[in-house]
Amino acid sequence: MPIKRRKSKVVSPPEECPLTVCMRLLGGAWTPNVIWYLRSEPRRFSELMSDIPGVSPKVFTARLKKLEADGILSRRVEPTSPPTVEYSLTDLGHELVPAIEAIVNVGCKLKRRRG
Amino acid sequence: MPIKRRKSKVVSPPEECPLTVCMRLLGGAWTPNVIWYLRSEPRRFSELMSDIPGVSPKVFTARLKKLEADGILSRRVEPTSPPTVEYSLTDLGHELVPAIEAIVNVGCKLKRRRG
DNA sequence: CTGTATCCTTGGCGATACTG
DNA sequence: CAGTATCGCCAAGGATACAG
Numbered sequence: 165m166p167i168k169r170r171k172s173k174v175v176s177p178p179e180e181c182p183l184t185v186c187m188r189l190l191g192g193a194w195t196p197n198v199i200w201y202l203r204s205e206p207r208r209f210s211e212l213m214s215d216i217p218g219v220s221p222k223v224f225t226a227r228l229k230k231l232e233a234d235g236i237l238s239r240r241v242e243p244t245s246p247p248t249v250e251y252s253l254t255d256l257g258h259e260l261v262p263a264i265e266a267i268v269n270v271g272c273k274l275k276r277r278r279g
Numbered sequence: 280m281p282i283k284r285r286k287s288k289v290v291s292p293p294e295e296c297p298l299t300v301c302m303r304l305l306g307g308a309w310t311p312n313v314i315w316y317l318r319s320e321p322r323r324f325s326e327l328m329s330d331i332p333g334v335s336p337k338v339f340t341a342r343l344k345k346l347e348a349d350g351i352l353s354r355r356v357e358p359t360s361p362p363t364v365e366y367s368l369t370d371l372g373h374e375l376v377p378a379i380e381a382i383v384n385v386g387c388k389l390k391r392r393r394g
Numbered sequence: 395c396t397g398t399a400t401c402c403t404t405g406g407c408g409a410t411a412c413t414g
Numbered sequence: 415c416a417g418t419a420t421c422g423c424c425a426a427g428g429a430t431a432c433a434g
Contacts, residue, residue, distance in 0.1 A: 182384075182385075183311050183383050186385045197299070210396075220429065222398075223428065244395095245395090247397090249395080256389075267301045271300045274301065308407065328416095337407095337417085339417090340416080356416095359415095
Protein backbone atom coordinates (compact mmCIF):
# COMPACT_ATOMS: atom_id res chain seq x y z
CA MET A 165 0.00 0.00 0.00
CA PRO A 166 1.47 3.28 -1.09
CA ILE A 167 2.05 6.02 1.37
CA LYS A 168 -0.85 8.39 1.61
CA ARG A 169 0.50 11.57 0.29
CA ARG A 170 -0.73 14.55 2.14
CA LYS A 171 -2.23 17.03 -0.18
CA SER A 172 -0.64 20.43 -0.35
CA LYS A 173 -3.16 23.15 -0.16
CA VAL A 174 -2.85 25.88 -2.68
CA VAL A 175 -0.25 28.19 -1.27
CA SER A 176 -0.90 31.47 -2.94
CA PRO A 177 -3.61 32.34 -5.37
CA PRO A 178 -1.35 34.69 -7.29
CA GLU A 179 -3.93 37.39 -7.34
CA GLU A 180 -7.28 37.48 -5.70
CA CYS A 181 -10.25 39.06 -7.36
CA PRO A 182 -12.08 41.86 -5.55
CA LEU A 183 -15.14 39.70 -5.28
CA THR A 184 -13.28 37.02 -3.38
CA VAL A 185 -11.49 39.56 -1.22
CA CYS A 186 -14.75 41.08 -0.12
CA MET A 187 -16.61 37.80 0.28
CA ARG A 188 -13.97 36.57 2.64
CA LEU A 189 -14.76 39.50 4.90
CA LEU A 190 -18.47 38.93 5.04
CA GLY A 191 -18.47 35.23 4.50
CA GLY A 192 -18.56 33.85 8.01
CA ALA A 193 -21.73 32.91 9.78
CA TRP A 194 -23.64 35.85 11.26
CA THR A 195 -21.23 38.36 9.81
CA PRO A 196 -23.65 40.23 7.58
CA ASN A 197 -26.14 40.44 10.40
CA VAL A 198 -23.61 41.91 12.76
CA ILE A 199 -22.70 44.61 10.28
CA TRP A 200 -26.34 45.24 9.60
CA TYR A 201 -27.28 45.78 13.21
CA LEU A 202 -24.29 48.01 13.79
CA ARG A 203 -24.84 50.11 10.71
CA SER A 204 -26.40 53.08 12.45
CA GLU A 205 -25.17 52.94 16.02
CA PRO A 206 -22.92 51.00 18.36
CA ARG A 207 -24.41 48.11 20.22
CA ARG A 208 -23.48 45.96 23.17
CA PHE A 209 -22.72 42.29 23.22
CA SER A 210 -26.03 41.20 24.65
CA GLU A 211 -27.95 43.55 22.41
CA LEU A 212 -26.39 42.01 19.37
CA MET A 213 -27.04 38.56 20.78
CA SER A 214 -30.74 39.28 20.98
CA ASP A 215 -30.75 41.08 17.65
CA ILE A 216 -29.50 37.87 16.12
CA PRO A 217 -31.31 34.95 17.70
CA GLY A 218 -29.90 31.45 17.56
CA VAL A 219 -26.22 32.12 17.92
CA SER A 220 -24.28 30.74 20.86
CA PRO A 221 -21.98 32.98 22.86
CA LYS A 222 -18.90 31.02 21.94
CA VAL A 223 -19.49 31.27 18.24
CA PHE A 224 -20.54 34.85 18.53
CA THR A 225 -17.48 35.87 20.47
CA ALA A 226 -15.29 34.18 17.92
CA ARG A 227 -17.08 35.97 15.13
CA LEU A 228 -16.74 39.37 16.76
CA LYS A 229 -13.06 38.74 17.42
CA LYS A 230 -12.51 37.86 13.80
CA LEU A 231 -14.34 40.94 12.62
CA GLU A 232 -12.27 43.05 14.94
CA ALA A 233 -9.10 41.44 13.64
CA ASP A 234 -10.27 42.16 10.11
CA GLY A 235 -10.64 45.80 11.03
CA ILE A 236 -14.37 45.82 10.45
CA LEU A 237 -15.47 46.70 13.94
CA SER A 238 -13.96 48.02 17.11
CA ARG A 239 -14.58 47.01 20.69
CA ARG A 240 -14.77 49.44 23.56
CA VAL A 241 -14.93 48.31 27.16
CA GLU A 242 -16.57 50.39 29.85
CA PRO A 243 -14.87 49.53 33.13
CA THR A 244 -18.11 49.27 35.03
CA SER A 245 -19.39 46.43 37.07
CA PRO A 246 -20.78 44.42 35.53
CA PRO A 247 -18.73 45.25 32.48
CA THR A 248 -20.32 46.69 29.39
CA VAL A 249 -18.77 46.29 25.99
CA GLU A 250 -19.72 48.30 22.99
CA TYR A 251 -19.11 47.29 19.42
CA SER A 252 -19.15 49.72 16.54
CA LEU A 253 -18.25 49.73 12.88
CA THR A 254 -14.94 51.09 11.77
CA ASP A 255 -14.58 53.08 8.57
CA LEU A 256 -13.89 49.86 6.76
CA GLY A 257 -16.98 48.38 8.33
CA HIS A 258 -19.07 51.24 7.07
CA GLU A 259 -17.82 50.69 3.58
CA LEU A 260 -19.39 47.27 3.65
CA VAL A 261 -22.82 48.58 4.51
CA PRO A 262 -23.90 49.38 0.94
CA ALA A 263 -23.14 45.83 -0.09
CA ILE A 264 -25.16 44.49 2.82
CA GLU A 265 -27.99 46.81 1.91
CA ALA A 266 -28.00 45.54 -1.63
CA ILE A 267 -28.22 42.01 -0.31
CA VAL A 268 -31.03 42.92 2.02
CA ASN A 269 -32.90 44.52 -0.82
CA VAL A 270 -32.79 41.38 -2.87
CA GLY A 271 -33.80 39.35 0.16
CA CYS A 272 -36.83 41.58 0.65
CA LYS A 273 -37.84 41.15 -2.94
CA LEU A 274 -37.57 37.41 -2.63
CA LYS A 275 -39.63 37.33 0.52
CA ARG A 276 -42.29 39.49 -1.02
CA ARG A 277 -42.45 37.31 -4.07
CA ARG A 278 -42.28 33.92 -2.41
CA GLY A 279 -43.78 34.61 0.97
CA MET B 280 -22.73 8.20 33.50
CA PRO B 281 -25.88 9.73 32.21
CA ILE B 282 -27.05 8.96 28.74
CA LYS B 283 -25.80 11.43 26.23
CA ARG B 284 -28.88 13.12 25.06
CA ARG B 285 -28.78 13.86 21.43
CA LYS B 286 -29.16 17.50 20.82
CA SER B 287 -32.28 18.64 19.07
CA LYS B 288 -31.48 21.09 16.38
CA VAL B 289 -33.65 24.11 16.17
CA VAL B 290 -36.60 22.94 14.18
CA SER B 291 -37.92 26.04 12.56
CA PRO B 292 -36.46 29.50 12.68
CA PRO B 293 -39.91 31.02 12.88
CA GLU B 294 -39.10 33.65 10.36
CA GLU B 295 -35.98 34.22 8.39
CA CYS B 296 -34.67 37.68 7.79
CA PRO B 297 -34.15 38.84 4.21
CA LEU B 298 -30.45 39.07 4.80
CA THR B 299 -30.20 35.43 5.71
CA VAL B 300 -32.49 34.39 2.89
CA CYS B 301 -30.30 36.11 0.36
CA MET B 302 -27.00 35.05 1.89
CA ARG B 303 -28.01 31.44 1.67
CA LEU B 304 -28.35 31.86 -2.07
CA LEU B 305 -24.95 33.35 -2.64
CA GLY B 306 -23.17 31.73 0.25
CA GLY B 307 -21.56 28.70 -1.35
CA ALA B 308 -18.06 28.66 -2.67
CA TRP B 309 -17.69 30.16 -6.14
CA THR B 310 -21.31 31.22 -6.24
CA PRO B 311 -20.74 34.96 -6.49
CA ASN B 312 -18.17 34.43 -9.19
CA VAL B 313 -20.50 32.33 -11.27
CA ILE B 314 -23.19 34.98 -11.12
CA TRP B 315 -20.65 37.63 -11.90
CA TYR B 316 -19.35 35.95 -15.02
CA LEU B 317 -22.83 35.23 -16.26
CA ARG B 318 -24.14 38.69 -15.63
CA SER B 319 -24.00 39.90 -19.21
CA GLU B 320 -24.15 36.77 -21.34
CA PRO B 321 -24.51 33.02 -21.17
CA ARG B 322 -21.37 30.98 -20.87
CA ARG B 323 -20.41 27.37 -21.27
CA PHE B 324 -19.15 24.99 -18.65
CA SER B 325 -15.54 25.11 -19.69
CA GLU B 326 -15.63 28.85 -20.16
CA LEU B 327 -16.79 29.31 -16.61
CA MET B 328 -14.17 26.86 -15.41
CA SER B 329 -11.45 28.98 -16.90
CA ASP B 330 -13.07 32.20 -15.79
CA ILE B 331 -12.79 30.89 -12.27
CA PRO B 332 -9.44 29.20 -11.83
CA GLY B 333 -8.84 26.75 -9.05
CA VAL B 334 -12.17 24.97 -8.90
CA SER B 335 -12.42 21.26 -9.59
CA PRO B 336 -15.04 19.91 -11.97
CA LYS B 337 -16.81 17.93 -9.29
CA VAL B 338 -17.26 20.88 -7.01
CA PHE B 339 -18.16 23.12 -9.87
CA THR B 340 -20.80 20.79 -11.18
CA ALA B 341 -22.31 20.51 -7.74
CA ARG B 342 -22.35 24.27 -7.43
CA LEU B 343 -24.03 24.78 -10.77
CA LYS B 344 -26.60 22.13 -9.96
CA LYS B 345 -27.42 23.84 -6.71
CA LEU B 346 -27.73 27.20 -8.38
CA GLU B 347 -30.03 25.70 -10.96
CA ALA B 348 -32.12 24.12 -8.22
CA ASP B 349 -32.29 27.48 -6.50
CA GLY B 350 -33.64 28.98 -9.68
CA ILE B 351 -30.68 31.26 -10.14
CA LEU B 352 -29.46 29.93 -13.43
CA SER B 353 -30.70 27.74 -16.22
CA ARG B 354 -28.90 25.11 -18.19
CA ARG B 355 -29.36 24.55 -21.90
CA VAL B 356 -27.88 21.59 -23.71
CA GLU B 357 -27.02 21.71 -27.38
CA PRO B 358 -27.31 18.17 -28.74
CA THR B 359 -24.08 18.39 -30.65
CA SER B 360 -21.10 16.14 -30.45
CA PRO B 361 -19.24 16.80 -28.33
CA PRO B 362 -22.04 18.29 -26.29
CA THR B 363 -22.10 21.95 -25.44
CA VAL B 364 -23.90 23.24 -22.41
CA GLU B 365 -24.77 26.84 -21.87
CA TYR B 366 -25.54 28.41 -18.53
CA SER B 367 -27.38 31.66 -18.15
CA LEU B 368 -28.93 33.68 -15.39
CA THR B 369 -32.64 33.47 -14.77
CA ASP B 370 -34.64 36.53 -13.80
CA LEU B 371 -33.97 35.70 -10.19
CA GLY B 372 -30.31 35.41 -10.97
CA HIS B 373 -30.31 38.85 -12.54
CA GLU B 374 -31.84 40.28 -9.42
CA LEU B 375 -28.78 39.20 -7.52
CA VAL B 376 -26.40 41.06 -9.79
CA PRO B 377 -26.71 44.45 -8.08
CA ALA B 378 -25.76 42.87 -4.77
CA ILE B 379 -22.75 41.22 -6.35
CA GLU B 380 -21.79 44.50 -7.94
CA ALA B 381 -21.92 46.23 -4.60
CA ILE B 382 -19.64 43.57 -3.18
CA VAL B 383 -17.25 43.89 -6.08
CA ASN B 384 -17.15 47.65 -5.61
CA VAL B 385 -16.09 47.29 -2.01
CA GLY B 386 -13.55 44.70 -2.97
CA CYS B 387 -12.06 47.07 -5.52
CA LYS B 388 -11.79 49.81 -2.95
CA LEU B 389 -10.05 47.47 -0.56
CA LYS B 390 -7.61 46.34 -3.18
CA ARG B 391 -6.84 49.88 -4.19
CA ARG B 392 -6.30 50.91 -0.61
CA ARG B 393 -4.31 47.94 0.58
CA GLY B 394 -2.69 46.74 -2.59
C1' DC C 395 -22.84 41.16 31.66
C1' DT C 396 -19.45 39.30 28.81
C1' DG C 397 -17.40 36.15 27.74
C1' DT C 398 -14.12 30.85 28.19
C1' DA C 399 -13.72 25.99 28.33
C1' DT C 400 -14.97 21.49 26.43
C1' DC C 401 -16.48 18.53 23.48
C1' DC C 402 -18.70 17.11 19.31
C1' DT C 403 -20.56 16.82 14.55
C1' DT C 404 -21.03 17.58 9.74
C1' DG C 405 -21.02 18.82 5.23
C1' DG C 406 -18.59 21.55 2.27
C1' DC C 407 -14.71 21.57 -0.23
C1' DG C 408 -10.83 19.49 -2.56
C1' DA C 409 -7.63 16.05 -5.45
C1' DT C 410 -7.58 12.76 -8.75
C1' DA C 411 -9.03 9.50 -12.02
C1' DC C 412 -12.30 8.10 -15.22
C1' DT C 413 -16.49 8.22 -18.87
C1' DG C 414 -20.35 9.04 -22.63
C1' DC D 415 -16.66 18.74 -23.84
C1' DA D 416 -19.00 18.16 -19.78
C1' DG D 417 -19.30 16.02 -16.48
C1' DT D 418 -19.20 11.21 -12.48
C1' DA D 419 -16.98 8.36 -9.27
C1' DT D 420 -14.19 7.88 -5.10
C1' DC D 421 -11.89 9.16 -1.44
C1' DG D 422 -10.62 12.14 2.20
C1' DC D 423 -10.29 15.91 5.47
C1' DC D 424 -10.56 19.35 8.71
C1' DA D 425 -12.12 23.68 10.13
C1' DA D 426 -16.30 26.10 10.94
C1' DG D 427 -19.95 25.93 13.57
C1' DG D 428 -22.79 24.36 17.59
C1' DA D 429 -24.47 22.73 22.68
C1' DT D 430 -23.65 23.24 27.13
C1' DA D 431 -21.49 24.43 31.33
C1' DC D 432 -18.80 27.48 33.79
C1' DA D 433 -16.07 31.99 35.18
C1' DG D 434 -14.47 36.95 36.26
